[in-house]
Amino acid sequence: MAGNSDDLRRWRALRRMRLTAVGLLFVMVLADVAARMGEARYPWLSYLRAFAEAAIVGGLADWFAVTALFRRPLGLPIPHTAIVPRNKERIGDAVGNFVANNFLSPDVLLPKVRSLDVGGRLSLWLSREGNARFAARRLIAAVPPLVSAMQDExxxxxxxxxxxxxxxxxxxxxxxxxxLRILVAGGQHLALFDIGITAAREFVQGNQEQIYQAINEKSSWWVPEWIDSRLAKRIVAGILDTLSEMEQPLHPWRLQFQDSVEALIEALAHAPEAQARAEILKDEIIGHPEVQAYLESLWVETKRVLLEDLSTGNRIERALTGALSGLAGRLEEDVRLREVVNGWAARAVLHLLVPNRQRFGAFMAGVVRNWNTDTLVGKMELQFGRDLQYIRINGTLVGGLVGLLVHALSQVFG
Structure with missing residues (x-):
């Protein structure tokens, strides 16, 4: 709407200047007619006639010159007229090259970007009430379509x-x-030892019949079965008693387990052989199909959680708003951080805009070439037509003054 209003204002100014130029030329025609009619009675009117005649010639000549820029005067196929329509492609190329070489060059852009203080401006903008939240919402709004458009595989x-x-x-x-050192410091390794004892006790208690049967099968044929049964029960009872004794804090096997863990910690920290075995174990774990499947599922789960959080709550928005507000404060206080941001802006211009300046120029030239000829003429006439009407006015007045001077000199020296 603003652009249309501006064009309307220019068009009205152009029309006023055209009417002024035409009106001045008409006044000169009337002055010439009046001077010719009264010159016999009032000889001094010859000066007015000379002025008016030369003004008419100057005004018509400049009307022809101004009109010839945009169209053929009176529709006549006069050579070297309608200059703008006939040279539309050259105008487009010239505009594109001029912008690319004079406005998008590194020597012009980089000093301008550095003088803008992008970091300071960003800090000021984010610190204003509501701007950080506005930026967070815009960023968040762009995430779901972008994430959904990405191919999962x-x-x-x-x-x-x-x-x-x-x-x-x-x-x-x-x-x-x-x-392991952290587990030992918290006594968690002994909890693991206790879990092992509990698991062993539950296994022995839940499989006593199988243990009795295995002992009987391994016993000699000549040993009576009742002896095998009593022996098996005593073995099971001994195992259970041993497991119960191992729960005591000072049991030798418990202390030995603790010493073994300490030795393993030292070996992993310093022994090359233990470190090599750990690397082999790590590679086997990473290469396991289950681990590979889990790693592949990370994106699907991350995508699901991200989209759910974005659609069901304001947690991400609040966090991002807080982060942007914090960035504004840091940019205001930290000069070095502002310099880093300004450096990013300069590098972005240097690596993105400058290498593609010829493309921007070609784009602008293409836009001009693709314009309808009447559209191009209308736009240029709207921009420069008012000033060109001054040429007509000046041509009328200057022509009149030259004609008056020539007539005066001819009267003096004639």
């Missing part, structure tokens, strides 16, 4: 390979050593 494979590669870069032995 390539993303799954990329994340799987990236995660697997990242895991392979992690040294397994030092990590295992640190984990």
């Amino acid at each position: 390539p993303v799954r494979q990329m994340l799987r390979d990236a995660a697997a590669e990242r895991l392979r870069q992690v040294a397994a032995a030092p990590l295992m050593s640190r984990i």
Whole structure:
């Protein structure tokens, strides 16, 4: 609407100037007629006639010149007229090249980008009330269509390979050593020992008949069955008693387990052989089909959670709004961070806009070439026509003054 209003204002100004130029030319015609009619009685009117005649010639000449820029005067096929319509492609190429070489060059763009202080402007804009939330909402609104448009299979494979590669870069032995050290510090390794005791007790108690049968089958044929049964029961009872004794804090086997864990921690931290075995174990775990399937499922689960959070709540919006508000504060206080942002902006211009400036120029030239000829003429006349009407007015007045001067000199020296 603003553009249409501006065009309407220009068109009205152009029409006023055209009427002024035509009116001035008409006044000169009337002055010439009046001077010719009264010159016999009033000889001094010859000066007015000379002025009017020369003004008419100057006004018509400049009307022809201005009109010839945009169309053929009176529709006549006069050579070198309708200059703009006949040179539309050259005009488009010239505009495109001019913009590309004079406005999009590094020497022009980079100083301008640096003077803008993008980091400072971003800080000021984000610090204004509502802007951080507005930016967060716009960013969030762009995420679901972008995520939904992505093909799952390539993303799954990329994340799987990236995660697997990242895991392979992690040294397994030092990590295992640190984990075990944390477990030992909290006494969790003994909890694991107790779990093992409980599992063993439940296994023995739940499989006593199978144990009795196995002992009988392994016993010699000449040993009576009742002896085998009593022996089997005593073995099972002994195992259960031993397991109960191992629950005591100072049981030798319990202490031995603790010493073994400490030794394993040291071996993982310093022994090359233990570290090599840990790496082999890590590679086997990463290569396991179940682990590979889990890594591939990361994208699907991440996508599901992300889309659900974006559609059902404001948690991400609040978090992003807070992050953007915090960024505004940091940009305001941290000069180095502002310089980093300004450097990003300069590099973006240098690597994105400057290498493609010829494409921008070609785009602009193509737009001009594709314009309808009447549209191009109308746009250019609307922009420059008012100033060109001054040429007609000046031509009328200057022509009249030259004619007056010539007539005066001829009267003096004639």
